[in-house]
Amino acid sequence: MESRSPDAEQTDEQRSQRAAAMRSGADVNAEATVGEEVAAEQSDIDRRAGEDSVIGTNDSEADVPFDGQADTPVSDEAGITDALTPEPTRANARILEANADANQEADAADRADNESTDADVANSTASAEAPSAGATASASITRSRGTRADGTIATPPTPAGNRRNKTPRGPRTTQPAAPAAEHRPPSQPSASTRRVPRWAFLPFIALSTVHVIALAFHNDALAAPTKLGLMPLLAFAVLVGARGLRATAPIALLLTAILFSWLGDGAGTFVPFLPTLPMMLAFFGIAHLAYIALFWRHLRVRKFPLAAALLVVWWAAMVIVIAPAAKELAVAVAAYGIVLGLTAAFATRCSPMVLVGALFFLASDTILAFMLFLPDLTPPITDAAVMFTYTLGQGLIAAGALATLRRRQNETPA
Numbered sequence: 001m002e003s004r005s006p007d008a009e010q011t012d013e014q015r016s017q018r019a020a021a022m023r024s025g026a027d028v029n030a031e032a033t034v035g036e037e038v039a040a041e042q043s044d045i046d047r048r049a050g051e052d053s054v055i056g057t058n059d060s061e062a063d064v065p066f067d068g069q070a071d072t073p074v075s076d077e078a079g080i081t082d083a084l085t086p087e088p089t090r091a092n093a094r095i096l097e098a099n100a101d102a103n104q105e106a107d108a109a110d111r112a113d114n115e116s117t118d119a120d121v122a123n124s125t126a127s128a129e130a131p132s133a134g135a136t137a138s139a140s141i142t143r144s145r146g147t148r149a150d151g152t153i154a155t156p157p158t159p160a161g162n163r164r165n166k167t168p169r170g171p172r173t174t175q176p177a178a179p180a181a182e183h184r185p186p187s188q189p190s191a192s193t194r195r196v197p198r199w200a201f202l203p204f205i206a207l208s209t210v211h212v213i214a215l216a217f218h219n220d221a222l223a224a225p226t227k228l229g230l231m232p233l234l235a236f237a238v239l240v241g242a243r244g245l246r247a248t249a250p251i252a253l254l255l256t257a258i259l260f261s262w263l264g265d266g267a268g269t270f271v272p273f274l275p276t277l278p279m280m281l282a283f284f285g286i287a288h289l290a291y292i293a294l295f296w297r298h299l300r301v302r303k304f305p306l307a308a309a310l311l312v313v314w315w316a317a318m319v320i321v322i323a324p325a326a327k328e329l330a331v332a333v334a335a336y337g338i339v340l341g342l343t344a345a346f347a348t349r350c351s352p353m354v355l356v357g358a359l360f361f362l363a364s365d366t367i368l369a370f371m372l373f374l375p376d377l378t379p380p381i382t383d384a385a386v387m388f389t390y391t392l393g394q395g396l397i398a399a400g401a402l403a404t405l406r407r408r409q410n411e412t413p414a
Helices: 006-025 028-058 076-084 086-129 131-145 198-216 220-228 230-241 249-265 276-297 306-347 352-373 382-411
Strands: none
Touching (some): 198 220, 198 382, 249 276, 276 306, 306 352, 352 382
């Protein structure tokens, strides 16, 4: 067998370079397969070249067979080149096919890389909110890429010339997770959320009981001093119950009403140089005006009910019955009756406790009017009845007012 021509050697060198380029871009298994095919083609080409070389030497115009078919006659010099032309073309086709397969695999690797990059971003975002979810995503990414023996992540190779220009994606914006509700131990109720302390009214209740019993048994020595101690003890209960309340105006009106009620109770003691009955009507009239302002501005919880119209009937009946006996005080009594009726009327808009207290106050003054101007129609127990309904009414008004103010403060944010 003769040696190959320089053209054949140059062709072999080009095929070797193309095979090397193909091996650098293909998968390891694809490179081995293509290498075996190229080696077989090279061996076949060498064999054919040797045979054609011998034939060209002996005969200048011999037919060169190709794939079992007769080709046109060739000269000795062109015979080898023309005979070798189909084989490189077939090898080049196989190399191009291998490169196409490598390109497809590179595209798939690119897509996998893009997906892994997105997964990395999602993993970094999720790890800040849920470490366990982040660990799971990282494990999933590791499995999708594969892990080498040394523990590093294996990324599929990307052939040269087939890398895609990737645009980096910014971190995904996620809504921050709401902080978990902090568990706080139950705290003690503050001064503004406590109920009205009942113990503060105990001294007033005890002294009122003693005073009413003294009047029932006509013990004037005990009844007189105990009467002057009633309203101060009620004012003490209001001051204790008002601790923690932000509303000062209603407390001031309530204390004003209690103060002038106290002055009315001791009108003969405090102003002995003035007529007792007119001064008593004046002091209690001021107390009722304070109650009207308190009920109207600070304690109302509903509209006027239709039953409030009955107070007009009450006032008319009192004027008709009491005025003739009141004589020169008839006008003062009628004016006091209007103020007393307005107190009861505005109390109909307040809480039930305040309303009941105002009605007891109204009953007390009604009994007192009969005792003062129509004594023959009143029994001896009338004094005790007047003070029983009076102390009960005053105490219910004060307690109801404090309860309403505290409930409103608890329902209104600071």
